[in-house]
Amino acid sequence: MTDKTILRALRGEVLPTPPVWMMRQAGRYLPEYRATRAQAGDFLSLCYNPDLAAEVTLQPIRRFGFDAAILFADILLIAQALGADLWFAEGEGPRLSTVTDAAGVAALKPAGAIHDRLSPVYETVAILARELPRETTLIGFAGSPWTVASYMVAGRGTPDQGPAHGFKAADRAAFAALIDLLAEATVEYLSRQVQAGAEVVKLFDSWAGSLKGQDFDDFCVAPNRRIIAALKARHPGLPVIAFPREAGERYIGFARATGADCVALDNSVSPDWAAEKVQVDGCVQGNLDPRHMVTGGAALVHETRRVVEAFRGGPHIFNLGHGITPDADPENVRLMIETVRSAG
Ligand SMILES: Cc1c2[nH]c(c1CCC(=O)O)Cc1[nH]c(c(CCC(=O)O)c1C)Cc1[nH]c(c(CCC(=O)O)c1C)Cc1[nH]c(c(C)c1CCC(=O)O)C2
Structure with a gap:
């Protein structure tokens, strides 16, 4: 088990070629997923x-032999488990009942109540732990509190998380109570995924970039740190x-500030910058622009090599x-x- 490449990179080992997996690797670009x-x-x-969730998780592993499988689920399931209504409008994305004030936060269920709804997810993890190839690492995940809250407040995805920023400005204490509830529930949720067989967990703070200054410290760094410490x-x-x-320049020091073993990088930061400023603290994951999976060709090869080369001096997991x-x-x-794999 300890010789799985992703676990070695996460312990800080520098490998001759980086292990590779892909965000949303089980998804609509695959005909077998659509079926x-x-x-x-x-x-x-x-x-x-x-x-079926285990089946779609395994499909990209069979087809491509990725070094990791990520549990198939969604970051918004926990909102539903806390009492929000959740549905997906076909072709449009998620829709939820909204939580916009202190009374709305108080009406949510306690963190310990999530398992009734989420137990099928733990069962998916258990199936995967049995069925994955022995060299493949199983990653569990959850959304980070700010990102999940941004959907719970707005009732949908938003370009600027405006409604969540509005709630935070109108009643910072009530908003902080929502973040605290989500942090507590996330610890319970991920802990059960680990008990069921997840070997690594990933926290998706997809909208961290819209938090600035003290807000970034209070609603991104602090809840991620608290979840990681408890886990x-x-x-x-x-x-x-x-x-x-x-997160931009706030990527610098993020691993130290939160206790994360690895920081995943989006493609708005250059690999050379991130190698110098972020990888100095340990493992990084990323960060090829996903557009190359559409456009292909020589540019894909060139940019993939550029990412591998930039991060060659330290621990790295290749991803989009x-x-x-x-x-x-x-x-x-x-x-x-x-x-x-041929870049070594
Ligand atoms: C913000 C967010 C969500 N979900 C997630 C995030 C954070 C990561 C990110 O920034 O993308 C995370 C997520 N969503 C999904 C996974 C499964 C694991 C994986 O393969 O990465 C993971 C890790 C499946 C999914 N989640 C979703 C799909 C597409 C659903 C379908 O089959 O129609 C998949 C495969 C739907 C989803 N789920 C969400 C949205 C906004 C949407 C609609 C957008 C879209 O359609 O792509 C919420």
């Missing part, structure tokens, strides 16, 4: 069906990847800077993996 999703009926039914107290040695997407998009060509994924 299983149709069988499940809709996206949420797929998330809550352990056999490591319960599961000594558990590796954690944190993804404060579009954000999720692969539905219009991507699976053959480009194959070319990316071949390029990474």
